[in-house]
Amino acid sequence: MELDTHVTGIKGKTEQRTQLWKRFKKQKTLHLFVGLGMIFLLVFAYTPMFGILMAFKQYSISTGIKGIFTSEWVGLKHFNEFFNDYQFGTIVRNTLALSLLKILFSFPAPILLAILLSEVKNLKFKRFVQTISYLPHFISWVVVAGIAFAFLSTDIGMVNKALLGLGIIDKPLDILTNPNYFWGLATGSAVWKEMGWWTIIFLAAIAGINPSLYEAAQIDGAGRLARIRHITFPGMKGTIVVVLILTIGSILGGGLVGSNFEQAYLFGNSINNPTSEIVQTYAFKVGLRDGRFSYAAAIDLIQSVISVILIFSSNYIAKRTSGSSLF
Amino acid sequence: MKRNKGKKALLLSLILMMTIAMMSACGNSNDGQVNNSAGSEPPAKSNEVKELSLFIDASWYPVKEWTGAVAEKITEKTGVKLKVTVATDDKQLPLMIASGDLPDLVFTNSNIDRMSDSKLSYPWNELIKKYAPEFKIDPIRIAIHTMDDGNFYTVRNSFATQEEMAQNKYSVGSDGNPGIAVREDILQELGNPPIDTIDDFMKVLGMVKEKYPDMIPLIMDKDWIEQYFLMQFGVEGLLDGWYERDGKVDYAIRQPEMLDFFKFMNRLYREGDILAENFAYTNDQIDDQYATSGKAFAHMHTVSIADSDNSKVKNAGGTYTFKMLSSSISKDAKAVSSGLGFAGTFITKKNKDPEASIKFLQYLASDEGKKLTMFGVEGEHWTWNDEGYPNLKYDPSDADFVNSNGIKWWYLYNDGVTEGMLSYVPGAQKTKALMERKAITVYKPELGLIQLQPDSDEKTIKTKIDEMIKNEKVKIYLAESEEEAVANYESMVKNAEKIGLDRLVDWANQTYQKKKDLFKK
Numbered sequence: 001m002e003l004d005t006h007v008t009g010i011k012g013k014t015e016q017r018t019q020l021w022k023r024f025k026k027q028k029t030l031h032l033f034v035g036l037g038m039i040f041l042l043v044f045a046y047t048p049m050f051g052i053l054m055a056f057k058q059y060s061i062s063t064g065i066k067g068i069f070t071s072e073w074v075g076l077k078h079f080n081e082f083f084n085d086y087q088f089g090t091i092v093r094n095t096l097a098l099s100l101l102k103i104l105f106s107f108p109a110p111i112l113l114a115i116l117l118s119e120v121k122n123l124k125f126k127r128f129v130q131t132i133s134y135l136p137h138f139i140s141w142v143v144v145a146g147i148a149f150a151f152l153s154t155d156i157g158m159v160n161k162a163l164l165g166l167g168i169i170d171k172p173l174d175i176l177t178n179p180n181y182f183w184g185l186a187t188g189s190a191v192w193k194e195m196g197w198w199t200i201i202f203l204a205a206i207a208g209i210n211p212s213l214y215e216a217a218q219i220d221g222a223g224r225l226a227r228i229r230h231i232t233f234p235g236m237k238g239t240i241v242v243v244l245i246l247t248i249g250s251i252l253g254g255g256l257v258g259s260n261f262e263q264a265y266l267f268g269n270s271i272n273n274p275t276s277e278i279v280q281t282y283a284f285k286v287g288l289r290d291g292r293f294s295y296a297a298a299i300d301l302i303q304s305v306i307s308v309i310l311i312f313s314s315n316y317i318a319k320r321t322s323g324s325s326l327f
Numbered sequence: 328m329k330r331n332k333g334k335k336a337l338l339l340s341l342i343l344m345m346t347i348a349m350m351s352a353c354g355n356s357n358d359g360q361v362n363n364s365a366g367s368e369p370p371a372k373s374n375e376v377k378e379l380s381l382f383i384d385a386s387w388y389p390v391k392e393w394t395g396a397v398a399e400k401i402t403e404k405t406g407v408k409l410k411v412t413v414a415t416d417d418k419q420l421p422l423m424i425a426s427g428d429l430p431d432l433v434f435t436n437s438n439i440d441r442m443s444d445s446k447l448s449y450p451w452n453e454l455i456k457k458y459a460p461e462f463k464i465d466p467i468r469i470a471i472h473t474m475d476d477g478n479f480y481t482v483r484n485s486f487a488t489q490e491e492m493a494q495n496k497y498s499v500g501s502d503g504n505p506g507i508a509v510r511e512d513i514l515q516e517l518g519n520p521p522i523d524t525i526d527d528f529m530k531v532l533g534m535v536k537e538k539y540p541d542m543i544p545l546i547m548d549k550d551w552i553e554q555y556f557l558m559q560f561g562v563e564g565l566l567d568g569w570y571e572r573d574g575k576v577d578y579a580i581r582q583p584e585m586l587d588f589f590k591f592m593n594r595l596y597r598e599g600d601i602l603a604e605n606f607a608y609t610n611d612q613i614d615d616q617y618a619t620s621g622k623a624f625a626h627m628h629t630v631s632i633a634d635s636d637n638s639k640v641k642n643a644g645g646t647y648t649f650k651m652l653s654s655s656i657s658k659d660a661k662a663v664s665s666g667l668g669f670a671g672t673f674i675t676k677k678n679k680d681p682e683a684s685i686k687f688l689q690y691l692a693s694d695e696g697k698k699l700t701m702f703g704v705e706g707e708h709w710t711w712n713d714e715g716y717p718n719l720k721y722d723p724s725d726a727d728f729v730n731s732n733g734i735k736w737w738y739l740y741n742d743g744v745t746e747g748m749l750s751y752v753p754g755a756q757k758t759k760a761l762m763e764r765k766a767i768t769v770y771k772p773e774l775g776l777i778q779l780q781p782d783s784d785e786k787t788i789k790t791k792i793d794e795m796i797k798n799e800k801v802k803i804y805l806a807e808s809e810e811e812a813v814a815n816y817e818s819m820v821k822n823a824e825k826i827g828l829d830r831l832v833d834w835a836n837q838t839y840q841k842k843k844d845l846f847k848k
Contacts (some may be wrong), residue, residue, distance in 0.1 A: 019349060058751075059427050061424060062424075062444055062446040063446075064427070085791075085800075086795065086825055086826065088423070113723065121400050153604070154603075154604055155602070169762075174603060174604065176604070176607070177603055177604055177607045180503060185420075259663050269607035270606055270607060270798060270801045271603060271604075271606050271611070271801050271805065272607075273798045273799075273801070274802075275596075287792070288418045288421050288422060288425070289417060289418050289421055290421075290790050290794075291421050291424070291425070291441060291781075291788075292787065293425070302785045
């Protein structure tokens with residue numbers, strides 16, 4: 001290769017350039033698409049990053065955008081304040097616990113559902129289940145919170161009424177307010193809402209497996225479970241790893257199913273606050289309601305740094321152990 | 328050839344799109360013109376009516392549009408009409424400030440500190456000097472609202488000094504005072520037990536629970552959970568306020584009486600008189616539904632709650648009625664008025680016509696303007712009684728009538744004396760409750776002067792402490808035993824001290840010493 005370029009290099013860079021230009025012209029529609037995406041990232045992801053400066057300054061909103069540059073430097077003051085907040089431990093614990101619980105339950109769930117669905121022979125039933133399970137994905141969290149209230153409220157909730165009526169419990173369950181139920185409520189509702197949606201990706205991965213493998217295994221006498229274990233599962237591995245890395249990258253936002261913020265904000269109240277306050281809701285409250293943008297920026301910056309560390313390390317581990325990785 | 332076709336198609340579709348856009352734009356502007364000429368016809372005989380935008384920073388605000396007899400009359404008198412937006416939540420105004428997207432006028436109570444900023448609002452003193460030199464505001468009100476930069480940016484409504492209140496015996500107070508209504512029929516079935524002390528009340532709640540197990544003994548409006556009982560225990564100020572003893576100021580949560588209050592609230596919960604869920608309501612209609620659907624015995628809200636529940640029940644065809652408990656059911660009961668008023672109007676820097684705005688407020692501040700906003704149109708809604716109060720031709724507790732006519736709620740500038748007269752309806756339950764309250768009221772407006780400057784360290788500390796209290800107080804209310812409640816209370820106070828309560832209190836005392844002479848004559 002190296003020698004090659006060396007030789008052609010003399011012949012003329014101009015020729016190379018025209019070739020490049022020709023190739024570019026050929027692909028111009030594609031470049032247009034990529035370009036739009038890049039502009040989007042540049043405008044909405046990279047440009048606003050100068051706002052990070054705020055985290056190290058004493059910024060006041062009334063000074064406008066200019067104030068981000070002109071306000072006084074305060075170093076790590078805001079970071080220290082967050083670390084010394086009386087709720088710091090609780091908030092971080094809640095964020096991590098909620099995120100880990102969601103990964104633990106919401107990641108395997110669509111894989112299992114996809115495998116189960118792929119084993120269903122009745123096509124109508126399969127479609128029915130798939131449709132039903134992915135429909136909740138399209139409901140907004142605000143609506144889900146409303147539905148949850150109708151189902152789970154201690155006073156008018158259908159679930160409580162049914163359980164009381166059947167004599168299974170003798171006191172209504174305060175699922176919406178008891179701090180002990182919040183993590184379960186959040187994880188459960190997130191799995192319910194997003195499981196069907198992610199199943200589609202895994203079903204696609206299963207569809208890509210060569211059917212002759214199954215036939216051969218059947219002839220060799222492999223049962224259903226053995227086929228799942230030795231053919232379906234390894235066939236999905238690549239997809240699973242990529243999705244897992246993406247999930248870990250966004251773990252603090254709730255991973256695959258996202259929505260940590262929406263849930264903590266909508267299901268959270270002053271009673272379950274000890275388990276429902278997370279970093280994002282806290283930053284939102286101090287940032288917007290109290291107008292302390294510097295402090296909120298510092299809090300979010302901490303969270304972003306943790307996320308970046310997580311995605312790089314999970315990518316590294318995935319590369320070492322399974323060979324597939326994002327980058 | 329092929330490429331040409333593609334180009335042609337593109338061009339054609341572009342032309343088509345542009346023509347459609349142009350046509351629709353024309354259509355719009357046509358519509359606009361028609362509307363404009365139609366809209367400006369009637370007032371054209373005097374001057375042109377100016378439209379100003381107003382943001383109301385209170386999601387519960389009962390009037391949402393500039394309509395009704397009062398609004399029309401104000402427009403007639405001032406040539407100004409308002410385009411009103413009511414907040415959807417408490418973060419909307421901070422967001423608008425952040426994005427610089429402010430309307431002409433802002434009416435707020437919780438963001439007065441933040442809006443009193445020369446970058447966001449016009450100082451009233453400058454505007455008055457320039458455009459409305461006859462607009463006279465009394466010196467106490469100016470002093471209260473003057474910020475560190477020497478300007479005042481608003482004057483709160485609902486404020487009256489002790490002397491003003493004493494001089495006007497028919498000014499009994501505003502609706503915004505706490506009260507409890509109880510079901511009259513059930514009380515009768517229980518044999519009309521007396522409710523003269525807090526313990527009596529607890530006993531009655533217990534009886535209700537025993538006899539009507541499906542009923543909730545006490546339902547509370549989400550914004551009125553503490554005020555009534557704080558008053559009964561003689562606590563000065565609310566959980567986020569100040570109290571004064573022997574010339575020294577301290578934060579309200581450290582008052583000795585505060586622990587008794589918390590123990591009592593916890594007892595209410597442990598004995599099953601209140602719902603835990605009540606502390607999680609984000610909607611202020613839930614408690615009303617409980618009360619007016621017959622599912623609750625007592626309803627805690629404001630002094631007008633019995634009247635308004637009764638009219639709702641009656642409209643729905645119900646037969647039972649509510650009656651107000653006395654405003655004082657304890658010998659310790661004490662209402663401390665440290666209020667500087669409720670909310671104020673700001674003329675923002677984005678205002679397109681500061682002159683019209685300040686003149687608009689000047690009219691509202693005139694005697695005629697105050698009576699018009701507060702009581703309605705003279706002759707049509709009220710006539711003046713020579714005793715010194717208005718004879719109202721409507722029931723001020725009939726919320727539908729009051730709101731649809733825009734009575735009271737356009738009090739962008741008003742005072743506590745005029746407002747207090749709206750509540751003087753001989754014979755009404757609210758009036759009685761308010762007179763009882765007036766009797767136990769102590770005035771300490773100096774406490775209200777402990778005001779924080781926006782973006783100051785003290786403000787940050789106070790915000791953090793208040794937020795902490797909001798979270799921690801629920802743990803006290805819902806503790807499983809009294810020991811646990813006391814322990815949670817102590818840990819709350821300790822947390823506050825960790826955040827910097829002592830520094831805040833030191834600062835408050837300095838400010839208090841500096842400002843308390845303002846009210847001395």
